[in-house]
Amino acid sequence: MSFSLSTVFRPLTRAVTYTRWLHQLIASVAGTLAGFVHGGTFRSTGMEVWLWIAVLPVPGLLAAALIPAVRRVEGLQAQLLLTPGPHGPEERAGTGISTTPSLSWRDRGRTAGWLLLRLAVGVPVSALTVQLPVLSFAFLQAAAGHRTHFRGLPAIDAPHGWYALLVPLPLVVLLAVAVSAGSLMAAAAGLLLGPSAAERLAVLETRTERILEHNRLAQELHDSIGHALTVTVLQAGAARAAGSPEFTDRALAAVEETGRQALTDLERALRLLREDVPHPAARPVLADAERLLESARAAGSTVRAELSGPLAALPGPVSREGYRMVQEALTNVLRHAGPVPVSVRIAADADALELEVRNPMPASPAPVAVGRGLRGLRERAVLLGGKAVAGPDEDGEWRVHARLPLARLR
Template structure:
């Protein structure tokens, strides 16, 4: 079959052609129901009936367009009947047709234009759907030698066999009009029922929030799993070189506890990715700092901690992000400096939360600027910035210092 002929016939074998056809035929129902209120002119017959169907419902449709939910109903119907393929959430979003109620007068105006366009195109297509098969039938009857006198159509007084050559033409014309009207209606639906500027902005913000959430989860996994692996490696190496059964037992217990906590963090992150997590309530916060400090001590750090202020009253985001910042700072100490003296200060007051972790610089200091290339330290600064605070990392008087200040007044 030639390519051009195949392209012409292909729409006739697509289900969407007939769902769009049905969508337009349904539009004429409004005209038909309204016509029953005007018995005499409506039942005059012929093309006058179709004219009344295209005119009588106009005031009703203009009034319906003012109702916000009408836009939602029309959008759902357009998605189901005008766009092909599956209709999951992603497919519906890709259709370019909104399913939200009218939120502005601009939405109502576009809905009114859509209702009027759908009515006029639907009535015209309904008229052709009803009349053109009758014309094809009249040609077929004339080719068989039978005169035809169908109401509203020119009479064929002199039948002849060659009328049979004309019989397929009305059906071809009807199919072409149906395909074209369906495609144009789908394009008009995306234009008139598509998301408004405010809705596109809302969708963009939601998409950005999802991306930020995924980035946050990646940082959470980096902090939690990185800390657990660091502690595990240090404990295993110390147990191997200590040669003490008692120390080995304590090291194995610490490895077990750290691994269990890492598995809990991993499971929590996976639940969030599957969008079935109850919320952030299960994430560790600064009230769980003692557990974190014990884990660092078990890894060999000589740790001194100073905690002050009502940590249990801190806003949830500040408390949770503060915990991760301290965790990452301690992980970096264990990973790069080893079991050295570490001081941790966590102080909260009415204005701000201050975090500080200090440790002696290792003998082999990192190359200038290398500390800023690590993902962990960058994550600490990013967490602080997202909460409106600031974080500093770097050498300070022969020590490595991680300091962060998170404001609280704006979050209360």
Template sequence: MSFSLPAVRHPVLKPLFRPVTYSRWLHLLTGSVAGVLTGFLRGGTFRPGHGGPWLVFATLPVPILLLAALVPAVRRVEGLQAQLLLMPGRFGAAARGSAQIATSPSATWRDRGRTAVWLLLRLEAGVAMTALSLQLPALTVVLVRAATGRATHVTGWPSIDAPHWWYGLLAPLPLVVLLAAAVGAGGLMAGAARLLLGPSAAERLAALEARTERILEHNRLAQELHDSVGHALTVTVIQAGAARAAGSPEFTDRALAAIEDTGRQALADLERALRLLREDAPRPADRPALTDADRLLESARAAGAAVRAEVTGPLEALPGPVSREGYRMVQEALTNVLRHAGPVPVSVRMAADTDALELEIRNALPAAPEPGGGGRGLRGIRERAALLGGEAETGPEGDEWRVRVRLPLRRLG
């Protein structure tokens, strides 16, 4: 069961009913712990007649905090505390979403310097807030006692020897001041945390690069799904139509077997992509490569295309990115052939040497080409080639449609 304070719309009273106000107050109070502990270790701090210990609390632990700021992990601890107490709930979600407070260890001397300033600021603000949290309620008690007609003599406050009822009118004022100080100081500490514990320029750049990599990865996965599922659906439609037109049980069995194999491969590609989209999942290493291109050729042959393949060079020695992207390019090219030209003769050439990988897919042009067909897939082939520093050419050449790709190997080897 969760606890929630009642909703209040008045702008003055609204902060008093926000949980973040009291979590920030707690964060301020814990900032004085170092001062109180060192005050206990120092003899005479609480001796009667010595005076208030607050100055001791605010100054004695300063050297210790400066040394602590040199420890890289201190920045992580302070960042986590700031996120949990200064910005809990939706405040914390907004801060974490925009990376306003870092939770990584100090990596540079600038980070250590900002951490030192934060620790000193937290100490002084914590001691001041702790003093107010103790002294102002005590003053309220003094005023209430005076209002009831009793003389008061509380340490740290002037004595009231002539009590009167009108002291009761002043009794709420110290509590109002305390609450206002807690709200204001909490907001200021949250702002200081963003400034002093916020990510450095290097961390912001690293976060931006990581986000860019995630976007590129998602775009690549979308292209792979387009290629794989598009190929599977194209083969399935062609096989089903051919089986129905043939009226042969033997041909129907072969078509169903081809549909089953193609569908199984598409499901495997889909599962692989979904695993990659999960941030906590390990990256699968079973993506198909050019050495698996035989199943693409067999799938196209099963759909009725007369595929002639020419393979030269050691495909198994290709760099992983080149081999995997080359597989997707051949897949998309064959899908376009089946989708827009039908079961026509197709020639596939895959040639690898020490300098480059060359792919060439040719097929006869259909009698009535579909307008605008294959645009997205061909654009994907060109984009894949460009990302690997290569080039791709697509278009008609005589009475054939040609897809030619060249991917350099020296920069990736």
């Protein structure tokens, strides 16, 4: 029995019950204003007044539904008053109620249906909210032995004490109607104000782009941090083996520069992952490729570089991804072949960007495995409409080659 009573009285302790009730009362405001404009409305008696309030605003509501911003206003109001709990951005997004303006005639039609439903439910609830407490007071007066005759209610000409038993009944009915109507409107809001197919698709695309962006950041961190650690390990080993203070100073300087760049990349990635930072630090581009070459030279490799074409004028996506591809190729050289001679060619023309990194194969090469680095290099090329290959060539060298088209990105 206690469980049943708690179930019955639980809605009375929830704030959302009363905010939904308020939402229903607000629906009759348009009818009340229309009644003042339409002369003679409030000279009617009884239910006629409420019928006028329910009918007069219909043309205006249908016209208002054609305005795109009305859907946004109704969505915000429904989120705030019909849904329980906190109302931060994340919580509002989980209500299933859209707050975007109407984007199509279908959205306008659903908005019109919502406005008419609000009116059809809100006016009766408003009428009961006014009349039922008056009826309880009339029963109370009759129980005290007084004849009663309130406007819109039947007269009680034979007062009697047993009317006291009826005093709470109108209030119970009013609360039951308010709770039920509030639940109905909350469910209807999801149907009539919920995201359209186009909005759901846009949300899905945004979520997909965010996932892809996170994957790209993970790949960039792999390339940048992997390169920095590889250079650091090689520099430390070379400095220990050389036993030369001058060489050690150069090695420490290279480790410092490489580590600083890796920290910059890490900070940029972390800033991108924070939604409250809209302008992260700029990403390195091919115009900064000399920094990669110096890092490889500092690690002990002899680097022969050939850079040609307008590298500074390359489209941003090609230039940034090209930088990472060269970085990954040089990291693989240092990691798997050590400080060997490396040939780097970066050539840009009107049609394409070509990248090529060559190095001698180790005397005892390990079995070739397609790791994350080479796979990421190929994925970068494919995303830009190009192609990348990596493997031994006919001269016995390891060759990484990529061609990225430029025509469609200009």
